[in-house]
Amino acid sequence: MEELFIIAGLGNPGSRYDNTRHNVGFDTIDLLAGKYNIKVSKLKHKALYGEGSIQGRRIILAKPQTFMNLSGESIRDMREWYKIPLGNIIIVYDDIDLQPGKIRVRAKGSSGTHNGMRSILYQLQSEDFPRVRIGIGKAPDGWELADYVLSKFNTEDRKVIDQSIIQAAEAAATIVTSGIEAAMNKFNK
Numbered sequence: 001m002e003e004l005f006i007i008a009g010l011g012n013p014g015s016r017y018d019n020t021r022h023n024v025g026f027d028t029i030d031l032l033a034g035k036y037n038i039k040v041s042k043l044k045h046k047a048l049y050g051e052g053s054i055q056g057r058r059i060i061l062a063k064p065q066t067f068m069n070l071s072g073e074s075i076r077d078m079r080e081w082y083k084i085p086l087g088n089i090i091i092v093y094d095d096i097d098l099q100p101g102k103i104r105v106r107a108k109g110s111s112g113t114h115n116g117m118r119s120i121l122y123q124l125q126s127e128d129f130p131r132v133r134i135g136i137g138k139a140p141d142g143w144e145l146a147d148y149v150l151s152k153f154n155t156e157d158r159k160v161i162d163q164s165i166i167q168a169a170e171a172a173a174t175i176v177t178s179g180i181e182a183a184m185n186k187f188n189k
Contacts, residue, residue, distance in 0.1 A: 002057075002058055003057065003058065003088065004058045004060065004082055004084055004088065005057065005058070005059045005060070005088045005089075005090060005176045006059070006060045006062055006075075006078055006079070006082070006084055006088065006089050006090065007029065007032060007059055007060070007061050007062070007090045007092065007172045008025070008047070008061075008062040008063070008064060008074075008075055008078075008089070008090070008091050008092070009024075009025030009027070009028045009029035009062070009063055009091075009092040009093070010022075010025035010026070010064065010068060010071050010091065010092065010093040010114075011023035011024075011025050011026030011063060011064075012067050012068050012150075013048075013063075013066075017150065019152045019158070020149070020151060020152050020153075021094055021136040021148065021149045021150070021153065022068060022094055022149040022150055023094075024092075024093070024094045024134045024136065024161060024164070024165060024168075025063075025091075025094065025134070026063050027161075028092045028132075028134070028165050028168045028172065029061050029062070029092070031165055031166065032061055032169045032172065032173065033050060033061055035169065036052050036053070036054055036059075036173075037052065038050040038051065038052035038059075038061050040061050040062075040063060045062075045074055045077035045078045045081060046064060046066045046073055046074035046077055047062045047063060047064045047065055047074040047077075047078065048062070048063045048065055049061060049063070049078070054173050054176050054177060055173075055176075055177045057176050057177060059176060060082070062074070062075075062078060068115055068116040068119075069115040069116065069118075069119055070119055071116040071117075071120055072116075072118075072119035072120040072121070072122055072123030072124065073119070073123060075089065075091070075123060076123040076124060079124065086124065086126055086128050086129040087129060087130065087180070089124075089129045089130070090129070090130045090131065090132065090172050090176070091117065091120060091129065091130075091131045091132070092131070092168055092172055093114060093116055093117060093131065093132075093133060093134065094114070094133075094134050094135075094136045094149065095112065095114065095133035095134060095135055095136065096113060096136055096137065096139065096148075096149070097112060097135075097138075098134070098135025098136075099135045099137055100135050100136055100137045100157060100160050100161060100164070101135060101160045101161075101163060101164055102135035102164070103133060103134050103135065103167045103168050103187055104132070104133045104135075104187075104188055105130070105131075105132050105133075105175070105180070105183045105187045105188055106130065106131050106133070106184070107128075107130055107180045107181075108128045108129065108130070108131075109127055109131070110127060111127075113145070117131070130175050130180045132168045132172050132183075132187075134161070134165065134168050136149070167187060170187070171183050171186070171187040174186060174187070
């Protein structure tokens with residue numbers, strides 16, 4: 001049986017969350033789906049997902065539909081169903097600790113302040129899986145964190161983020177085709 005990878009982007013389901021900072025993971029999955037002609041339309045494992053390949057390697061693109069703070073339930077379901085090793089689960093998500101426009105690829109690590117990642121670490125009982133973080137910057141003074149991450153991008157910010165999403169999609173694809181080290185070397189500038 002050939003190796004299988006899951007690339008899961010984190011976000012919140014529903015059109016009211018489109019174009020919000022917290023949904024850049026979903027945006028990355030949408031970009032990958034378009035680029036590799038994968039229809040992300042099946043609903044199972046508490047996720048919208050689709051199967052396809054990148055340069056001959058089998059992948060599943062997934063958008064957990066549980067709302068952010070329960071994302072781990074979906075990831076755990078998929079991992080158990082497909083019997084995927086932790087190193088083949090790639091999570092793409094927003095990070096307030098990185099400047100907008102920056103991305104960071106890591107082989108493992110803590111959840112930081114991110115509730116979706118906290119849920120995944122809890123459900124998988126491990127932090128040993130690759131992730132691609134997309135910088136969204138800190139909340140402006142006086143803003144609650146929740147209000148900030150659920151706020152929509154303005155036109156200028158969106159342009160910057162769209163470039164990050166292109167980079168994040170390429171980074172995730174690089175992990176699949178060339179491994180985590182190659183992706184870190186290429187994208188962690």
